[in-house]
Amino acid sequence: MRINKIAILLLAVALSACGGKGNSGQQQSEPTKQTSGNAVTETKSASADMSNHPGKKVYDSVCLACHMADGSGVPGMHPPLIDTDWVTGDKERLIKITLEGLSGKIEVKGEVYNSLMPPHSHLSDKQIADVLTYIRKSFGNNASEVTKEEVQNVRNDS
Template identity: 45%
Template sequence: MIKKLIFALVVTAATYCVTAQNNGPSFTRGKQLYTDYCLTCHQDDGAGVPKLNPSLINSSFVSGDKKKIISWVLQGTTDKIEIDGKFYSNNMPAQNYLTDQQIADVLTFIRGSFGNKYSAISPADVKAIRAGIK
């Protein structure tokens, strides 16, 4: 009886941990933020537009170290930066008007969508990078 109870608790906790990353409130809010702030360029399926806006699927900027993707969204770029061997003619707007929570949410969504399976990003991660940029 006790063993069954412990087993049930462990299963519940494990399920929560998995869903907290891929289906949790941060992910759900991130999906809406993606629609509002990113979708016009990076598209519904995250695949971008050839030569114009890069794909967020299998991108070394999305998969890599959290600092790279966070500072990217905070700062944007008007330089033509090589992304996984290709160049894109559009500019990426700086989106530092979004809160730490909003940036964490949208990046958690991207890192857990379009076939990506990377860890969630927390508001504390964003806060630390933002402080380093100012």
């Protein structure tokens, strides 16, 4: 099972690496629809190969359970991390959400979520910088990286 998973990930990464640059910058674009079809997650275009990025390890142990391996989230429960300004936009807001958590109604890609994300201030500045860089450059996203210093600044301000 584990091996399968890795194979699928590798394949997805290989596919995305072949995809060339689709969206550039942080512009919102139409999300890649993943409907039914074969088991391999056929994504995405712009992301770099992030399979060895240190943020992936943090993501897999902390975020994946709710936001899923491919960042697609859970309909009606956990918002997707794909192609949304919440992830690829304002870094300070993103860092703050990670540190402090989030509750109450929010809208992500036209869908209302009223769920609860716990705070993750127990993670180090480096872990948060890594994981946020990872999500900003994975799942078809291609936004700038988040540095340890940026996390530190937001943490100190709050």
